[in-house]
Amino acid sequence: MSNPTPQRTDYPHFQPITTRWHDNDAYGHVNNVTYYSFFDTAVNTYLIQVGGLDIHDGEVVGFVVSSACDYFASIAFPDLIEIGLRVGKLGNSSVQYELAVFKVGESEACAAGCFVHVFVDRTTNQPTPIPAGLRHALEYLVV
Structure with missing residues (x-):
């Protein structure tokens, strides 16, 4: 891969x-x-925790329509890891997430990837605008 390995400082949010x-x-x-x-x-x-997504009864659901991952270093059980999360593009009904896998305490990513969610109406499966609460949570992650 010609791009430099992603760094921990590139991501505003981490999920252990x-x-x-x-x-x-x-x-x-x-x-x-x-x-x-x-x-x-x-x-x-x-x-769910920040944007208030209701995975059971909410009016919208996110469908993954694209994904990719590049690998830089191995991880193995029992490694503790953190997933760095940011948003590369926020559209009307879609969002492109950019993610990276870090071993706890390390600054360089072991892997980096992306995927795109298209938010759809739960009943019709048709694209729908991202609800305000989710949009606000996602705006925090835009780089």
């Missing part, structure tokens, strides 16, 4: 994650697909 025994693969490190679960957990925890 505990790696689990079954996250390790046969090679002894966290499998690449697990990073997407870390990203999803970090974003949705933020949306």
